[in-house]
Amino acid sequence: MARRLELLAWARESGAWIIEDDYASEFRYGGRPLASLQGLDEAGRVIYVGTLNKALFPGLRLGYAVLPHPLVRNFVAARYLIDRQPSSLCQSVAAAFMEEGHFAAHIRRMREVYRRQRDTLVAALRRRLGDHLSVEPPDQGMHLVAYTRRGLSDVKIERAARDHGVTVRAMSRHYIEAPAQSALMLGFSGYPQQTIAPAVARLARAIAADCVPD
Ligand SMILES: Cc1ncc(COP(=O)(O)O)c(C=O)c1O
Structure with a gap:
């Protein structure tokens, strides 16, 4: 405020x-x-x-x-x-x-749907990728931001994820003056709940295969 x-x-x-x-x-x-x-x-x-x-x-x-x-x-x-x-x-x-009154009812219903999808995504990311990404559930919106740990490059992860069929957006490209932070933006509103854990598993495989030094 x-x-x-x-x-x-x-x-x-x-x-x-x-x-x-x-x-x-x-x-x-x-x-x-x-x-x-x-x-x-x-x-x-x-x-x-x-x-x-x-x-x-x-x-x-x-x-x-x-x-x-x-x-x-x-x-x-x-x-x-x-x-x-x-x-x-x-x-x-x-x-x-x-x-x-349908609009208000629709928003109330979708808010619960998106909340469940958000929670599913956060839980899956923490379970499968907790060592590589730091994730907090956002209070608002349709996306979350996951900061990379240990110097992992968000741009590399974006590319590797794409090769494994998962879309994430590298946030470091969006900085103008402040020092860029490496993070991924992930959407959760457009994906049914049952598709989220398999997508996170693919993302985890992509990171393990292409982004983590041996
Ligand atoms: C920051 C922002 N504002 C507004 C919108 C909505 O744009 P539109 O109403 O043209 O779909 C978007 C769509 O992604 C957006 O990212």
């Missing part, structure tokens, strides 16, 4: 805009709920963007923005230039889906 308030104060003082991309906030599994920057902002500096493409399904192509009032006209004009609007039919169906 302190960092959030500091960021808002900075935006107010410097006249900057903050774009808050809160795309996985529906899936919170524990810890205290986090107030959005947009909800805390009293100076109208936050542009809040969200999407239904994760919470419902990617092919829907529906997102939304909550804008400070003075920006509404410009955003509407830009949107008009880009592609006018998403399908009105999809918007109406999504609105009815929410009004009839």
